[in-house]
Amino acid sequence: MQRFATRRGICGTGVQRWRRCLSQLAQKTEENEVYVPKIPSFDYSPPAYKGPTAEEILRKRKDCLSPSMFTFYKKPLNVVHGKMQYLFDENGRRYLDAFGGIATVCCGHCHPDVVKAIVDQTNQLQHSTILYLNHAITDFADALASKLPGDLKVVFFTNSGTEANELAMMMARLYTGCHDIISLRNAYHGNAAGTMGATAQSNWKFNVVQSGVHHAVNPDPYRGIFGSDGEKYAKDIEDLIQFGTSGHVAGFISEAIQGVGGIVELAAGYLPAAYSSVKKAGGLCISDEVQAGFGRTGSHFWGFESHGVVPDIVTMAKGIGNGIPLGAVVTTPKIAEVLTRRSYFNTFGGNPVCTAAGLAVLKVIKREKLQENAHVVGSYLKDRLCALKDKHEIIGDVRGSGMMLGVELVTDRHLKTPAKTEILHVMDQMKDMGVLIGKGGFFGNVFRITPPLCFTKDDA
Amino acid sequence: MATQRNLLSRSLQAAKSRCRYHQSLRGISSASAPELPPFGYEPKPYNGPLADQVLEKRKKYLGPSLFHYYQKPLNIVEGKMQYLFDESGKRYLDAFAGIVTVSCGHCHPDVLGAIVEQSKLLQHATTIYLHHTIADFAEELASKMPGNLKVVYFVNSGTEANELAMLMARLYSGNLGMLALRNAYHGGSASTIGLTALNTWKYPIPQGEIHHVVNPNPYRGVFGSDANQYAEDVKDHVDHGTSGQVAGFIAETIQGVGGAVELAPGYLKLVYDIVRKAGGVCIADEVQTGFGRTGSHYWGFETQGVTPDIVTMAKGIGNGLPLGAVVTTPAIANVMAQKIQFNTFGGNPVCSAGGLAVLKVLDKEQRQKHCADVGSHLIQRLRDLQQRHDLIGDVRGRGLMVGIELVTDRKEKTPAKAETA
Numbered sequence: 001m002q003r004f005a006t007r008r009g010i011c012g013t014g015v016q017r018w019r020r021c022l023s024q025l026a027q028k029t030e031e032n033e034v035y036v037p038k039i040p041s042f043d044y045s046p047p048a049y050k051g052p053t054a055e056e057i058l059r060k061r062k063d064c065l066s067p068s069m070f071t072f073y074k075k076p077l078n079v080v081h082g083k084m085q086y087l088f089d090e091n092g093r094r095y096l097d098a099f100g101g102i103a104t105v106c107c108g109h110c111h112p113d114v115v116k117a118i119v120d121q122t123n124q125l126q127h128s129t130i131l132y133l134n135h136a137i138t139d140f141a142d143a144l145a146s147k148l149p150g151d152l153k154v155v156f157f158t159n160s161g162t163e164a165n166e167l168a169m170m171m172a173r174l175y176t177g178c179h180d181i182i183s184l185r186n187a188y189h190g191n192a193a194g195t196m197g198a199t200a201q202s203n204w205k206f207n208v209v210q211s212g213v214h215h216a217v218n219p220d221p222y223r224g225i226f227g228s229d230g231e232k233y234a235k236d237i238e239d240l241i242q243f244g245t246s247g248h249v250a251g252f253i254s255e256a257i258q259g260v261g262g263i264v265e266l267a268a269g270y271l272p273a274a275y276s277s278v279k280k281a282g283g284l285c286i287s288d289e290v291q292a293g294f295g296r297t298g299s300h301f302w303g304f305e306s307h308g309v310v311p312d313i314v315t316m317a318k319g320i321g322n323g324i325p326l327g328a329v330v331t332t333p334k335i336a337e338v339l340t341r342r343s344y345f346n347t348f349g350g351n352p353v354c355t356a357a358g359l360a361v362l363k364v365i366k367r368e369k370l371q372e373n374a375h376v377v378g379s380y381l382k383d384r385l386c387a388l389k390d391k392h393e394i395i396g397d398v399r400g401s402g403m404m405l406g407v408e409l410v411t412d413r414h415l416k417t418p419a420k421t422e423i424l425h426v427m428d429q430m431k432d433m434g435v436l437i438g439k440g441g442f443f444g445n446v447f448r449i450t451p452p453l454c455f456t457k458d459d460a
Numbered sequence: 461m462a463t464q465r466n467l468l469s470r471s472l473q474a475a476k477s478r479c480r481y482h483q484s485l486r487g488i489s490s491a492s493a494p495e496l497p498p499f500g501y502e503p504k505p506y507n508g509p510l511a512d513q514v515l516e517k518r519k520k521y522l523g524p525s526l527f528h529y530y531q532k533p534l535n536i537v538e539g540k541m542q543y544l545f546d547e548s549g550k551r552y553l554d555a556f557a558g559i560v561t562v563s564c565g566h567c568h569p570d571v572l573g574a575i576v577e578q579s580k581l582l583q584h585a586t587t588i589y590l591h592h593t594i595a596d597f598a599e600e601l602a603s604k605m606p607g608n609l610k611v612v613y614f615v616n617s618g619t620e621a622n623e624l625a626m627l628m629a630r631l632y633s634g635n636l637g638m639l640a641l642r643n644a645y646h647g648g649s650a651s652t653i654g655l656t657a658l659n660t661w662k663y664p665i666p667q668g669e670i671h672h673v674v675n676p677n678p679y680r681g682v683f684g685s686d687a688n689q690y691a692e693d694v695k696d697h698v699d700h701g702t703s704g705q706v707a708g709f710i711a712e713t714i715q716g717v718g719g720a721v722e723l724a725p726g727y728l729k730l731v732y733d734i735v736r737k738a739g740g741v742c743i744a745d746e747v748q749t750g751f752g753r754t755g756s757h758y759w760g761f762e763t764q765g766v767t768p769d770i771v772t773m774a775k776g777i778g779n780g781l782p783l784g785a786v787v788t789t790p791a792i793a794n795v796m797a798q799k800i801q802f803n804t805f806g807g808n809p810v811c812s813a814g815g816l817a818v819l820k821v822l823d824k825e826q827r828q829k830h831c832a833d834v835g836s837h838l839i840q841r842l843r844d845l846q847q848r849h850d851l852i853g854d855v856r857g858r859g860l861m862v863g864i865e866l867v868t869d870r871k872e873k874t875p876a877k878a879e880t881a
Binding site for chain 1: 517534567583595660665780806
């Protein structure tokens with residue numbers, strides 16, 4: 001995300017072509033026709049909004065909230081209501097949400113089953129901590145563990161992806177007795193001290209001590225030096241271990257598809273080779289499923305499954321609760337034991353309301369076959385995007401899997417110069433047409449499409 | 461088990477209660493077993509899994525490091541104001557409030573209403589879009605703060621809040637060393653473990669440059685209640701253990717996990733002065749003491765007559781919602797603007813709406829005053845008990861954050877661990 005990109009108007013034929021074509025990410029029928037598709041109809045009227053307007057909110061935000069907080073769009077959007085894959089602004093205007101609150105809303109905004117679980121449990125008991133027993137946490141842990149392969153069956157609940165990754169990194173360090181952790185350049189794992197170290201994009205890294213992390217060459221098929229040769233990239237891990245560490249490491253952490261980094265799929269063959277090197281050095285393999293998990297990739301429930309590996313620790317958040325503040329770490333009983341050396345306690349983690357919501361989410365994903373939907377609709381959408389790419393030079397790459405898709409815009413296909421300003425213009429245009437989409441990548445030039453998994457072909 | 465005992469012997473804190481709270485300890489007899497005050501509410505019938513089943517699943521799925529209270533763990537299934545109900549519908553007076561977290565009362569109708577209404581409208585969109593709840597809540601929260609403390613960051617827990625505060629301190633000052641009190645608890649993540657200074661919670665991992673100063677503990681501390689001498693220790697650390705310049709100092713005004721230990725009077729004023737002269741910022745951890753709990757003031761730090769540079773809060777802020785916050789000055793906040801600081805769940809509509817409802821309930825129902833009234837009544841009765849029973853070594857705290865330390869020998873202050881359990 002580029003904070004520094006300005007919102008200048010763009011002129012030039014490139015944008016004119018772009019305006020004609022990119023609407024709803026759908027195809028236009030004829031080259032010269034100006035065709036503005038409408039979002040599919042939706043039989044639902046939002047309740048009237050009587051709260052503060054966008055201007056009032058913006059003013060309060062500037063007064064009372066962090067100055068580093070940013071918004072999308074020239075005219076920031078006041079989103080007041082959500083229903084399944086749609087969001088509504090203060091005027092009741094409906095938008096197709098193709099970003100899902102950053103890959104977070106998986107069942108759909110205010111999905112009735114999830115809302116019911118939340119409301120029922122909130123009326124019963126919001127909070128008591130794990131000092132007392134309560135069945136909500138155990139029911140959810142049971143259901144979650146059953147979704148994971150191998151010996152991954154011990155669950156720790158946290159309140160965010162950052163907390164989950166922090167805990168995973170700490171467990172790896174405790175288990176191995178080593179400090180060094182390897183992560184990938186362009187990764188994003190969180191914003192606390194340890195996870196900031198693992199995160200590897202300068203935009204997100206403050207100038208504070210971040211020790212013990214080594215960043216390996218990113219196996220990026222589009223921009224990486226070795227193209228799609230996964231094994232060549234994996235040699236860098238070997239190198240790092242042999243030359244940058246004592247030869248033994250605490251672990252390796254990666255996202256199966258980099259989210260914040262711009263929906264970058266790891267080159268084929270990379271993870272098995274990397275995991276092998278790390279395990280030889282005594283390290284644990286951590287899979288960050290905060291964005292890729294819960295069926296989003298379509299082909300599998302977890303991102304790591306598409307690479308044919310089984311990690312030692314899996315972290316998750318975002319989609320796990322359809323937007324409720326919840327995160328989790330799942331690992332093996334053997335690794336979980338390290339925490340018995342002292343006490344690890346999370347006051348809010350595993351509270352009845354969030355775990356009830358989490359369980360409802362798993363049930364919805366299963367019952368409504370959301371993973372299959374992600375696969376079918378996602379593949380369809382990707383095909384259409386690829387067709388668009390054939391027509392328009394500005395699209396440098398279309399990638400991703402299921403409903404985790406990226407479209408990278410470049411001003412020069414050969415040099416791959418990021419189209420930083422054009423993308424902002426198009427995003428705004430799309431908003432005007434009623435489609436909300438995300439943005440990411442190190443240069444801020446990649447559209448991130450991570451809608452709620454109930455997205456339909458019509459939406460696509 | 462040992463951990464459990466440590467916890468029990470270290471802290472006993474009272475929730476907001478409108479009744480007389482009778483304390484009966486093992487080995488202390490009373491004429492007749494007192495009863496809970498009447499409460500015109502019947503819990504809903506419970507048909508879910510029973511305690512044994514839940515315990516079994518916990519052992520299987522939640523890891524061996526998860527602990528619980530009581531020889532026979534309690535299966536809590538419902539809550540209403542200051543009461544909790546177990547699987548058989550038995551009512552308990554909740555004098556711990558989910559660890560100082562439930563501030564308004566379990567399932568308080570106003571807070572419930574706000575949560576339910578907002579959950580039906582919009583759970584989550586992130587701050588890349590606008591939404592009024594986060595702005596309204598931030599404004600209301602900032603209005604409760606003195607001085608120039610007016611920029612609010614929302615996070616999801618006390619740990620996250622303290623992580624952020626530490627980051628701010630280091631960035632703003634350009635220094636690395638942090639000062640924290642022995643016996644403090646500030647969080648469970650790898651870095652906040654560094655600030656935390658109770659070995660039960662400290663895993664053997666690198667924790668950065670943290671200096672733990674002598675705890676100004678009036679009951680057990682080596683200088684009794686003499687703030688000056690404790691403050692000298694801080695100066696010592698700065699002069700000899702650091703470059704002379706520090707990033708910051710963090711303290712809870714009444715140590716929660718550490719056993720409701722009030723800092724010796726006048727301590728914070730002296731220390732804040734020393735820290736600021738060394739280029740550091742002063743952080744007040746209000747995760748437990750905030751929101752009127754101390755009775756005399758809204759914020760714990762106010763009881764020591766100081767104004768910090770950064771205030772962190774969680775627990776009571778949302779009556780149990782996963783919510784935390786950091787409030788600081790514009791000058792410090794501007795330093796954070798160098799890079800992107802983003803929290804996906806932080807400030808989400810439901811938690812913000814819940815938080816705002818909590819602030820309103822606390823004001824409307826005059827909870828701070830209530831804490832002062834009931835709290836002083838409670839402390840007086842506990843002191844009376846202390847006169848009659850040697851086992852009670854110390855009664856301390858203020859408002860509804862009260863601690864009773866049990867000792868087998870008043871002179872030696874030998875902890876009465878088994879008796880407490």
